[in-house]
Amino acid sequence: MSTTDMCFMTATELARRIRAKELSAREVMEAHLTQIERVNPTVNAIVTLLPERAMAGARAADEALAMVLLWAHYTACPSPTRISS
Numbered sequence: 001m002s003t004t005d006m007c008f009m010t011a012t013e014l015a016r017r018i019r020a021k022e023l024s025a026r027e028v029m030e031a032h033l034t035q036i037e038r039v040n041p042t043v044n045a046i047v048t049l050l051p052e053r054a055m056a057g058a059r060a061a062d063e064a065l066a067m068v069l070l071w072a073h074y075t076a077c078p079s080p081t082r083i084s085s
Contacts, residue, residue, distance in 0.1 A: 003031035018065065025065070029058035 006014070006028055017023040033051050040046050 003034050006031040007035040018061075025058040025061040026055065029054050 001023075006023070009017075014023065014028055018025055018028065033049075033054065036046055036049060040049075
């Protein structure tokens with residue numbers, strides 16, 4: 001998949017692919033930053049670009065998703081429960 005393809009997907013599709021681990025938030029952010037770098041000189045739509053902050057947010061999102069998936073894996077394991085009356 002090209003970086004341009006990612007830039008024209010819907011947010012819903014991107015989120016689905018990130019949850020399915022088909023893409024990472026970092027890959028999506030890198031694709032969008034590349035697209036901005038490519039077209040912004042012509043369209044002049046971005047006044048202040050903070051790529052380091054954007055990538056830090058993408059890294060945090062990937063880490064948070066990994067923790068949620070790890071937690072879901074452990075909490076989905078059956079465990080014995082004693083019920084006393």
